[in-house]
Amino acid sequence: MVLELQKPRPIWQIMFSTHHTDVGLLYLITSLAFMFMGGALALLLRVELFSPGVQIIADSMTYNRIFTVHGTTLIFLFILPSASAFGNYLVPIMVRFKDMAYPKLNAVAFWMIPPAGALIWLGFADFTWYAYPTYSVISAPGPAADMWIFGLKILGVSSILGSINFVVTIMKCKHPDLPLSKMPLLAWAYLTSSLITLVAVPTFAAALLMLLTDRLGASGFFNPAMGGDPIAYQHLFWFTFHPEVYILVIPAIGFMYEIFPRFSRKPIFSHSSGVAAFTLLTIVGFASWAHHMYATGMSFTEKTVFMVGTLAAVPASAMHTFNFLATMWGGRIKFATPIMWAVGGIALFFSAGAGGVVNSAMPLDFITHDSYWVVGHFHLFVMGTILFGTVGFVYYFFPYVTGRMYSEVLGKVHFILSFVGTVLVFFTQHILGLFGMPRRIYDYPPIPEWVQMNIIISIGAFIIGIGMAIFLVNLIWSSAKGKPADMDDPFGLGGKYYFPYQAKNPSH
Amino acid sequence: MSGHSTWPEWVYVGVVIALLCYVGAEAWNIERIIEHVPEDAEIIKVTGQQWIWTFEHEDGTKEIGELHVEKGKAYKFEITSKDVIHSFNIHDYVVLLDAVPGRVNTVWFSPTDVGEFDIQCREYCGLIHYNMRGTLIVEDKGA
Numbered sequence: 316m317v318l319e320l321q322k323p324r325p326i327w328q329i330m331f332s333t334h335h336t337d338v339g340l341l342y343l344i345t346s347l348a349f350m351f352m353g354g355a356l357a358l359l360l361r362v363e364l365f366s367p368g369v370q371i372i373a374d375s376m377t378y379n380r381i382f383t384v385h386g387t388t389l390i391f392l393f394i395l396p397s398a399s400a401f402g403n404y405l406v407p408i409m410v411r412f413k414d415m416a417y418p419k420l421n422a423v424a425f426w427m428i429p430p431a432g433a434l435i436w437l438g439f440a441d442f443t444w445y446a447y448p449t450y451s452v453i454s455a456p457g458p459a460a461d462m463w464i465f466g467l468k469i470l471g472v473s474s475i476l477g478s479i480n481f482v483v484t485i486m487k488c489k490h491p492d493l494p495l496s497k498m499p500l501l502a503w504a505y506l507t508s509s510l511i512t513l514v515a516v517p518t519f520a521a522a523l524l525m526l527l528t529d530r531l532g533a534s535g536f537f538n539p540a541m542g543g544d545p546i547a548y549q550h551l552f553w554f555t556f557h558p559e560v561y562i563l564v565i566p567a568i569g570f571m572y573e574i575f576p577r578f579s580r581k582p583i584f585s586h587s588s589g590v591a592a593f594t595l596l597t598i599v600g601f602a603s604w605a606h607h608m609y610a611t612g613m614s615f616t617e618k619t620v621f622m623v624g625t626l627a628a629v630p631a632s633a634m635h636t637f638n639f640l641a642t643m644w645g646g647r648i649k650f651a652t653p654i655m656w657a658v659g660g661i662a663l664f665f666s667a668g669a670g671g672v673v674n675s676a677m678p679l680d681f682i683t684h685d686s687y688w689v690v691g692h693f694h695l696f697v698m699g700t701i702l703f704g705t706v707g708f709v710y711y712f713f714p715y716v717t718g719r720m721y722s723e724v725l726g727k728v729h730f731i732l733s734f735v736g737t738v739l740v741f742f743t744q745h746i747l748g749l750f751g752m753p754r755r756i757y758d759y760p761p762i763p764e765w766v767q768m769n770i771i772i773s774i775g776a777f778i779i780g781i782g783m784a785i786f787l788v789n790l791i792w793s794s795a796k797g798k799p800a801d802m803d804d805p806f807g808l809g810g811k812y813y814f815p816y817q818a819k820n821p822s823h
Numbered sequence: 824m825s826g827h828s829t830w831p832e833w834v835y836v837g838v839v840i841a842l843l844c845y846v847g848a849e850a851w852n853i854e855r856i857i858e859h860v861p862e863d864a865e866i867i868k869v870t871g872q873q874w875i876w877t878f879e880h881e882d883g884t885k886e887i888g889e890l891h892v893e894k895g896k897a898y899k900f901e902i903t904s905k906d907v908i909h910s911f912n913i914h915d916y917v918v919l920l921d922a923v924p925g926r927v928n929t930v931w932f933s934p935t936d937v938g939e940f941d942i943q944c945r946e947y948c949g950l951i952h953y954n955m956r957g958t959l960i961v962e963d964k965g966a
């Protein structure tokens with residue numbers, strides 16, 4: 316596989332390029348930069364929560380702004396762009412086309428991200444990543460809140476454009492000899508997550524406009540003082556963002572479908588089961604959005620409907636887990652860094668799903684909702700599953716992009732620190748939630764159990780932080796000074812396993 | 824297919840679905856039972872506002888930040904908000920319901936233990952959300 320960068324070029328040639336691997340590289344660098352920035356904010360939060368009382372953040376408003384920008388950054392400026400990065404590199408190669416279907420549109424979709432990121436970071440809004448009215452309408456300070464709304468608006472358009480491009484590239488530009496059913500599972504991941512984006516995201520785009528006009532006083536969609544209903548916003552929001560969690564997780568599952576067979580030196584256990592699970596999730600994922608809203612005062616019937624809808628989506632995730640394990644079963648596994656991340660990812664994915672089932676069972680959700688349990692739950696996905704899959708894939712991809720090998724030792728140390736840290740932080744947060752600590756609080760009373768668990772969580776977070784610092788060093792140092800990779804088989808897996816797709820891109 | 828058998832996957836998926844059905848049915852049944860409000864429940868009006876809780880008993884007495892109730896009695900909370908969304912939470916009794924402006928949400932409970940319990944806000948509501956706390960005081964009038 317030839318991914319260009321090995322012949323150095325001036326940076327502006329990459330920036331103004333519309334070639335899919337260049338756009339992919341831009342996405343990759345941007346998303347990793349935002350990962351480190353968002354992660355740094357999390358460490359500030361953990362220092363503050365280390366014990367009761369004021370530690371380093373002077374006032375609650377600053378704290379609230381930090382967790383808002385932390386969440387917004389990692390979801391929209393790290394996970395989504397990092398998925399687009401690898402999609403840009405690989406989807407055209409996997410469907411055997413010379414580029415994305417609309418290369419200019421592709422570059423436009425990327426270049427919407429930096430200004431959106433700037434709006435979010437320069438504004439530093441405080442109303443959490445979901446901006447519920449009426450707080451966001453009558454109480455959240457501007458112009459930060461308005462800048463956040465514009466930033467998200469831009470990101471929404473960007474991800475719609477990117478998704479159109481993936482769908483068209485796959486459906487219209489796929490090589491005629493390659494039937495859809497035989498297409499690699501990672502390409503299936505992009506097809507399904509892009510379809511979800513196209514159905515789900517416009518709803519939030521509309522809600523954001525309504526929020527903005529409400530803030531301006533021109534309308535009262537969500538403001539009861541003007542005859543509106545704040546709960547309506549929550550429905551619009553979660554109609555987008557429950558499916559969005561699948562948009563986030565599906566590409567990471569796709570990465571694992573690349574990593575496991577490669578490093579197990581064995582074909583995927585069942586390609587058709589993977590396709591079925593992706594397709595199932597795409598459809599059923601739309602039936603569960605209001606499981607975030609049990610406590611808003613929904614009727615028994617509504618709650619039941621959304622509980623059933625949520626549970627119905629679980630088997631699809633369970634099928635992936637099975638497929639991964641069955642693929643490794645009996646394989647000649649080479650435990651290089653990428654597969655370690657993927658294995659850790661499945662373990663955490665499984666735990667996260669089990670916690671999710673607890674949330675969806677309605678009487679139990681009244682214990683867990685809006686407590687630290689929920690923070691633990693979704694971080695096991697966004698960090699434990701998605702970041703683990705993505706980082707594993709970054710290691711896997713490193714030689715193809717840079718022509719050099721990363722340091723295997725540092726990669727493994729990074730993995731171990733991250734895995735231990737993740738377990739310490741997010742499992743403990745589940746328990747802390749059961750002890751009743753609400754999320755999104757700047758300070759807390761000195762309840763002994765809360766204090767102890769917060770210390771454990773903060774220590775875990777620092778361990779993750781050390782791992783990430785090692786990652787950064789590894790990335791920078793190895794891309795400049797790492798030992799040159801054997802481009803025919805960088806991981807020494809045996810030629811036919813390392814990259815099964817037609818490697819050369821015809822236009823280059 | 825690549826020549827291996829697929830039945831282990833079907834068995835596995837079957838087990839997962841069976842477990843989910845069990846969880847769903849059990850949850851449905853328990854929720855149905857606990858949502859049934861006793862006839863004699865006394866009404867307490869709960870109002871959230873940035874960043875305090877106020878309570879009004881049936882006899883008109885009002886309390887701020889503190890709520891006195893009697894052990895063994897049933898109470899029905901009618902919860903609303905004056906400004907933004909809050910969430911009324913007595914964690915020890917699994918009372919959790921949003922206080923939404925323009926709506927009244929109801930939930931009931933019956934205290935079983937004498938003592939003091941924390942009341943807190945569980946939905947982000949701005950500057951002092953972290954300290955929008957109160958105390959539930961359960962007394963035993965019979966003894």
Ligand code: HEM
Nearest residue numbers: 560563564606607668671672674675683684685689693696
């Ligand atoms: C087995 C699959 C899953 C189930 C059964 C499940 C269930 C739930 C439920 C019921 C809640 C609401 C909890 C509450 O607020 O009280 C929830 C919250 C959440 N879940 Fe999941 N979930 C699943 C998968 C995922 C995945 C794959 C992701 C992300 C990649 C995810 C991300 C989230 C997020 C972000 C929240 C909290 C949002 C917030 O309140 O800020 N979940 N989940």
Ligand SMILES: [Cu+2]
Nearest residue numbers: 557604606607
């Ligand atoms: Cu959800």
Ligand SMILES: [Cu+2]
Nearest residue numbers: 944946948952
């Ligand atoms: Cu609050």
